[in-house]
Amino acid sequence: MSGNVAHAVPRTGWIGSRTDAVREQARRHIEIVSTRDQRKARPRTVYALLIVGALFAVLMSQLLLSIGLSDGAYAIQGLQQQQRELSRTQQVLTEDLERLSSPQNLAANAQALGMVSNAAPVYLRLSDRAVLGAPVAATADAGAAPLVGNVLLSGVAVAAAGSAAEQSATDDTAASTPPVTGADGIPVTGMGSGAAATDADGVPESGLPTPITR
Amino acid sequence: MLTIAIVLGIFVVKLVDIQVVQADEINADALDKRSIPNLTFGVRGNIVDSDGVTLADSVLRYDVTASPRDVRDFTRYSTTASGVAVETDVTWPEAAAEIAAETGQTAGEVQRIIADKLAADPDSNHAYLARGIDTEAYRALVQLGIPGIYFEAVQSRTYPNGQVAGNLVGFVGSDGAPQAGLEYTENDCLQATNGSETYEKGADGVRIPGSTVTEKQAEDGNELVLTIDRDLQWFTQQAVAEQAQAVGAPWGVATVQEVKTGKLLAVADYPSVDPNDVNLTEEQYRGSRVFNSPYEPGSTFKSVTAAALVDAGLANAGTHVLAPYRFTKDGASLRDSFGHPDLPLTLAGVLAESSNTGISILGERMPTADRFDLITDLGVGQRTEVGFAGEEPGIVPDHTSMDVQTKYATMFGQGLATTAAQVSSIYQTLGNDGVRMPVQLVEGCRTADGEWISQPTGEPRQVISARAADETVHMMETVVTDGHFGDTLVIPGYRVAAKSGTAQVSDGSGAYGSNYLVSMAGVAPAEDPEYVVTISLANPTTMKSSAAAAPVFQKIMSQVLKTYRVPPSSVPSPNLPTTY
Structure with missing residues (x-):
């Protein structure tokens, strides 16, 4: 339609005039060749799989972890309940013990x-088997009625x-063992025997004395 | 295709509505459902004696509550021993009887609580059936599985030793607030701090891991350690109670104090409160009269006058005085408690015979101001360092304005008032070479790690010279050996120094009535005093003299010497002459 104007000056030797062989040759020469780096950088299936696998593993472990955690929550709950019960038991027993040891x-x-009870303070010193103080027999009337009350003991037999x-x-x-009525043969020291009375804590100097059975 | 698009569209709209438009509201609702604010409780600290024996212990008790609108007949599913499942129909009256059997009420009472609540409000959902039941009853009630019954754990206090040291330990109210004694004054040490936390729970009530946010950590209270020895305290209380009942005294007190340290080892009151059930004891006996009831000490105070004279160099143990039965001077008139001709006594003899006239004649040698300075230095007129709840300072009259009668009366312990703790402290000073140690009841406040947070402070004070104090102790030995008490004060093997008192008790209208406060105070062993024992019995009816106090003094002192393994005296007594 407007070809008359466009092609007014015919060109000579334009590229289209080359032979097919030449064209073919020229095309081969300009083919893009990927470099070694480019080839290396190309994604590979194995990597993709690895990543997906890793993701899966992460998700799985997260799932397992939270399962474990929830499981632990129930375990903790159970143990705490047990602990509460045990500390209740402990409290009951402690109260009993304290009350009974009053x-x-x-x-x-x-x-x-x-x-x-015998009111007289008398000590037996093990190191030399000395009796410190003046022993007197206890009298039965020492057992007076209990006057210091404890309502916690009501009902305790x-x-x-x-x-x-x-x-x-x-x-x-x-x-069959006769009651010990006196301390015959054992020196009684009281007031005035200064040296003997200084160590009345009853610490034996050479271990416990062997009891002598008569 | 179109249908799918429409359905998808609806979903998208709904999603946006839930996730964006209503998101905040729904989130808040959800959090409310699973988020639990929780108050965490600290435990109030224990009170223990010097050996760590528990005197006051914190325990959990349970309040039984009910939701009246949910109370109804129910079916109980149980299994017999042979494994057969059984269904039992339980009516509400039957259930009420089961509850009552555990709480110690009657079935009628339990039913009435519910009925009353329902009558007031048919939709009522809260009522207390019983408060403070113990663990065993709680467990039994839980086992019953009655619907509409719930439990609230509450902190409570128990006092395993009952009346032993109940006067000192004090008690807390049913709301847990301290009301008396050391529970009250040492609350800063004992009290716990409650904490708070928030956690989220799942549908089955299990706490969601990692959801706990602690806003404030609960802190347990600390342990309060006393200087008291529990067993000695019991013995002392028992001994005082026995004697008070024997002589018909409405009340009595006794103290045991360590001379070298000022530590109180036993503080006995009769009657004494049992903090487990305060209502069993009259209100006036719920504290400790050792600190709270000043009285005119009477002749136990003569030792102070004697020590003052010796300290000032105005007299010594051998100073002679011819003591008449009656003594009048400047309008003052006084006499001895027993009729006698003029007695040639030494100052030691004045103590042994407890001669009012003798001590007045010798006491005159000292300016009143100086004597009162010493009385004040000894702690009379001031509260002791213990600062017990309701402690009284005692009364020292103004010596510049008092009458002549009071001037003489104060020489033998009338006309002024001391507490038993102050008398104990005076004898501690005399026994400790004149050095007054701060009176101590509390060893300190200790954390669970055994670290002391606070301990009482106070400086020893040389009040009188060591020579005067020792000489006074030796003079008081003659009370035991030469006094009016025969063998009742003697502890074989030990040298005991003591002074008796038979004080007239004011009748409340400015005159002396027919009542007496009989007392005994002393130290042992006299050659190097280690322990003070004081005993006072008020208004005895069958025996109105200090002879009523002597045997119990001897009994308590013997026990103290045994408890602390004090060896018998090894130095003979100087046996000071009492007459010339």
Whole structure:
């Protein structure tokens, strides 16, 4: 349509006039050749798989971790419940122990066993078997009624009463042993024996003395 | 194709609505559902004696609450021993009886609580059935599995030794607030700090791991260590109670104090409160009269006058005085407690015979101002360092304005008032070569790691010369050996120095009535005093003299010497002459 104007001056030797062979040759020469680096940098399937695998592993481990964590939460819950129960038990037992070891209870049990307190301070010094102080026999009237109350002990029976009766019925050895009434043959030191009285803590100088059975 | 697009569109709109438009609201709702604010409790510290024996312990108790609107008959599923499942129908009255059996109420009481609540508000969801039940009852009730019954754990206090040291330890109210004694004054040491935390829980109530945010850590209270020995305290209380009942005294007190340190080892009151059940004791006996009830000490105070005279060089143990039965001067008139002809006594003899006239004649040698300076130096008129709850300072009259009668009366312990703790401190000073140690009841406040946070401070003070103090102790030995008490004060093997007191008790209207406060105070062993024992019995009815106090003094002192393994005296007594 407008070819008349465009092609007014015919060109000579334009490229299209070359032979096919030449063209083919020329095309081969300008082919893009990837460099060694480019070839190396090309993504490979194995890497892709690796990444996906790693991602999967991460997700899996995260899942497992949170399963483990939740499982631990239940374990903790269970153990805490157990701990609460145990500390309740401990509290009950501690209260019992403290109540039973109160002096009122111990005194009541001692009295039930027939024990009386001896007011006279007398010591036996093991190192030289000296008796410090003036021994006097205890009197039975020392066991007065308990006047220091403890409402926690109401309802607590005197444990010693029953076992004392049992003990005296079955234990022949204890019954046949004569009660110690005096300290014959053992020097009694009291006031005035200065040297003897200085070490009354009863620390034996050469271990415990061997008991002598007569 | 179009359908899919529409459905997808609806989903997208809903998603945007939930995730963007309502997001905040829904998130907040969700957090509310699973987020639990939680108050964490610190435990109030224990009070222990000098050996670490527990005197006051913190325990958990349980309040039983009910939701009245949810209380109804129910079916209980249980398994018999042979493994057969059993269903039992339990009616509410039956359940109420089961509850009552554990809480110590009657079934009627339990039912009435619920009925009353429902009558007031049919939709009521909270009522206390029982408060402060112990762990065993709590466990039994949980086992019953009654619907509508819930439990609240509450902090509580228990005092395993009952009345032993109950006068000192004090008690806390049902709300846990300290009300008396050391629980009250040492609250800073004992009290715990509650903490707070928030955590999230799943649908089944399990705490979501890692969701706990602690806003404030709960802190346990510290341990309060006393100087008291629990067993000696018991013995002392028992001894005082026995004697008070024997002589008909409405109240009595006793103290045991260590001479070298000023530490109180036993502080006994009769009657004494059992902090586990305060209501068993009359209100006036719920504190410690050792600190809170000043009284005219009477003749136990003669030792102070004697020590003052010796200290000032105005007299010594051998100073002669001819003591008449009656003594009048400048309008003052006084007499001895027993009729006698003029007695030729030494100052030691004045103490042994407890002669009011003798001590007045000799006491005159000293300017009143000087004597009162010493009385004040000895701690009379000021609260002791203990600072016990409700402690009284005692009364020292103004010596510049008092009458002549009071001038003489104060020489033998009338006309002024001391607490038993102050009398103990005076004898501690005499026994400790005149050095007054601060009176100490609390060893200190200790953390769980055994670290001391605070310990009482105070400086020893030389109040009188060592020579005067020793000489006074030796003079007081004659009270035991030559006095009116026969063998009742003697502890074989030991030298004991003591002074008796039979003080007239004011009748409250400015005159002396027929009541007496009988007392005994002393130290042992006299050659190097280690322990002070004081005992006072108020208004005895069957025996109105210090002879009522002597045997119990001897008993307590013997026990103290045994407890602390004091060897018998090795130096003979100087046996000061009492007459000339």
